[in-house]
Amino acid sequence: MGALTHLLDFEGWDRAQAENLLETARLMEEVLERPMKKVPALKGFTVATVFFEPSTRTKISFELAARRMSADVVGFSKAGSSLAKGESFKDTLLTLQAMALDAYVIRAPVAGMVHQAARWLRGVVVNAGDGRRAHPTQALLDAYTLLDDLGGLDGKKVAIIGDIANSRVARSNAQLLPLLGATVWAAGPAGLLPEDLPGARLTADLDEALEDADAVMVLRLQRERMGEGTLPSLREYVADYQVTAKRLARAKPTAPLLHPGPMNRDVEIEGALADGPQSRVERQVRAGEAVRMAVLYHLLVGRAA
Amino acid sequence: MSLLIKNARLVDGSGELGTADVLVAEGRIASLSGGDAARVVEAAGKVLAPALTDPHAHLRTPGQEVKEDLASGLRAAARGGYGAVLAMPNTDPVVQEPEQVQALLDEARKIPGARLFAAAALTRDQAGERLTPAALLAQAGASLLTDDGRTNEDAGVLARGLIYAGAAGLPVAVHAEDAGLRGGGVMNDGRLAAELGLSGNPHEAEAARVARDLEVLRYAVRKLEPLGRRPLLYFQHVSSARSVELIRAARAEGLPVCGEATPHHLTLSEDAWRDFDPLLKVAPPLRTTADVEALAGALEAGDLCAIGTDHAPHTRAEKERDLESAPFGIPSLEVAFALLYTELVAKRGLPLPVLIERMTSGPRRALGLEPARLEVGAPADLMLFDPGLERSVEPEKFISKARYSPWAGWRLSGWPLLTLVAGKEVWRDAAVA
Structure with missing residues (x-):
């Protein structure tokens, strides 16, 4: 089975792939149980949370997951952004891309927006919920x-x-x-x-x-x-x-x-x-953090040995 | 200037007419047996047909010239083999006054492209409430009345519209979808829409409205009968098998009704939505492969009497929005003929004269015009195409302002090489010497 390029949904997934990711999540949860809840796994990577639809818990969960692995994190949300000034979501994404990011965690109000984003962006796209379609x-x-x-x-x-x-x-x-x-x-x-x-x-x-x-x-x-x-x-x-x-x-x-x-x-x-x-x-909620650490790790670094 | 088209295979809606040397002079077909001409085009292996008529295009003038304008639209049409295009009135402002119709027709005469036919709104601002002045619009040169883009929710208004338009000799075209059933649907309703998490527009929304409108038509026929007039109801962009059945039955009964098929509904199905590309967003939506089959069959049988492009250009930025906010519409004037020649004639065996008929005389009859014939004395509105010339669809080279296409990269044959309007060249491909 090939390495994950994006996580948009489970199209094409098999049992081994799902079990492998959940196994990594178990290792990640061990990190969360330590007094020092941080590992250097994603040091030097930058993860953007791009939320075109409001959400608190999912955004925090992804941001914490990235930080626990020492990634840098930037956040974008629709309220108070240039989208409110009429910028298209494509232009928003291209502007973020110009900032040399590695992964885009995207929450979108309409099904398929994450697929459009994956076509336009060079980095990794993680679907944090697109419309009624997938989470x-x-x-x-x-x-x-x-x-x-x-x-x-x-x-x-x-x-x-x-x-x-x-x-x-x-x-x-x-x-x-x-x-x-x-x-x-x-x-x-x-x-x-x-x-x-x-x-x-x-x-x-x-x-x-x-x-x-x-x-x-x-x-x-x-x-x-x-x-x-x-x-x-x-x-x-x-x-x-x-x-x-x-x-x-x-x-x-x-x-x-x-x-x-x-x-x-x-x-x-x-x-x-x-x-x-x-x-x-x-x-x-706790599981969410571990699972999101595993997802980012698999996408950015590849499958653990 | 006279022109001789030598050794062309002649095909019009009546059938195959053999090989001939066609002399064009003074804007008409002067001879089918050669003659002296200032210019000669060698056309061995190529097909000469009447120039196509598109009964349904959005040229976006006035007000939306950022999407398309008369010059880009009529020149794009000429490149697609069209000699005439009926422009829809859902512009900004809506075309609904006689002066607006005259101004559009005057403006179009200055453009070296396809002829313009103008449609005007059936109701004020296409709001579906108060009728526009059908007789004055007809006198000003309007060819048809329609609220296309909007649905006619009030059956009483549509009935009176059919009566007034019928009395003035104008057909009425309808975008037949029940607004309530259609809801906010962006793609065909069904299992695929459920799977993809997108809102569905059910085929029943179209069939329910077609069924209602046929009853309204029956009423208008009865009311106009004592006046010796008949209304004509034209169903735009018929998309589903069930609607086709209803139209077939109505025609068998003798009701004055014509149904239109579009290039996209004839060649694409909802399955393409797995790519989540707003280029595919169109109303009514792309349906199932079974519907595509039914439309192709009905086109051949004549239950659908015309092909209309529903060329609906938008800016690229608009078509790159998300699937809910992107506007409906697919541009196709420059690919429609090659697409349908390839997909229907070359691949499915539709007889070429039938395709030509549905793209020339079929729509012309619906607009109350004479059929287009390749005969001496007929206007030299002609189209020459090469069945053997295969090329990829390259939207970036379109004349239309909408330089994108759901058929980008498709290998098609039958590209128009030469289009004449009243004997004047309005399109010449580089492949023609």
Whole structure:
């Protein structure tokens, strides 16, 4: 298998590639457990976080990951930038490129912008979420978290609950988790299910998805959907699709409960569950840093021996 | 100046006409059996056809000359083998007054390129509410009324528009998509759009609107019957198999309707979207390969009666935006003929006279004009092409201001070598001595 040139999605990935990256992430997490949380692996490299859509946690996570490995980091975000003055996103990228950067971590509001960027830029492009399409490092950190709990994913049932149609998290997990042996179920209201989600079984029946699940992933419900008319009633959503302790009882008793954040407590998830013993929300954040260190390391330096 | 085109294979919409020496003099075909001429073009192995008519192009004048202007558009058309182009009125300002139509036609006469036919808006500012003055626009020289680029949401307004336009002898062209169903869709709706995370524009949005508009047409036919007039409804850029079926049934029933196919819907499918390139963004969107097949079949059968380019130039910067904010449109005036000759005639076996018919007499009939014939006395609006001349599409060499193309690098044959309008050369390729 060839070296990674960009991380846009999991197109063309195989199991060995995914396992290798997750293995590197485990080594990276050991670094995070040291009193001195820094290694020189990326000394001399410059990583740019280029966020055309607001995000706090993903941006911080990538920036910390790069700094833990001694890379220099510059950040660009849409608010207060030249984009607000009418500059095209291509010109923004070309201007950044002129500053001799090595990697571009890009968050984009529309699917495909990271592909356009990869065509225009000489450096490495890491997709930090493009529109509804893909969020590969989120899926990697979810897989990492699940492996922690379950040991392996072969034959495991993972239920993803919520606004599936508009979720890049669901799309990327549906691509990655089956590579590792999992069966993915995706459940949500009929109007928020896509026509197809490669890698997953779709259902509008929450209980069917939760039944005997080994792990449960709850997605953030974006309130904008109400304005678009694709979700008629928040009350109806809460009644039928909120993951509650009672509903979660259909899953395995120790099934880990994941959420990519930020959470709307008592909308898509019962507030108390988020703080309960099954919640892995904080674990996911820590995993995110390790996984992003591994991604940057693989892309910039190559696979560890 | 007279011109003799020797040993050309003559083809028009009526069929293959054999080899002849065509004498052009005083703007007309003077003879099909040779004669003395000031200039001679040796055309053995080449095909002479009537110059093409494009019933659907966006020349962006007035107001959007940064994208295209009359000179670049009409000269690009001439290079593509076109002798006439119908310019859409969705400009800035919208073309909707008789004086604007006259001014455009006057301006175009000064340009050494294809002839200009002018379309005017069907409704004020193309807002779909108040009708424009069809009779005055017809007198000023408008060829067709349309709100192209916008959808006609109010069926009552469209019905009255068809009646007034029909009474004035003008066809009405519609961009048939239901705005609500179409939503914010940027590509064909379906499994691929779901996979790529892009919003879909379903083919049902087009079919639903075609079905409605055919009922509106029925109504207009009934209302105009006592006056001895008939409306004509022209469906622009038909993109899907289901719409084709509806149009076929309506034509079989005798309704006065014509459907258009575009070069892009005939040669590209949604699969190209895996590259995430906004050059492919067009409305209605590129559909499935099954739809492409259905369109090609309908074109051959005559259920679709015309090929219109929907040449829609934008600046390169606009087409390099993200997939949601990039504008819709594909420019094609300079490649349409070679593209369709190669993909439909050379590769699929579409008879050449059928392609010529759909690019000459088909659109001309829809515009209420005489068919284009290669016969003595006919206007010398002619196009000579070489079926054997193979070249790559090189957008950077386009005359059009839109120097990009989804067909860049495609190897095509059948490039136009010479285009005449009223006997005058408006395009001559370097390959012609």
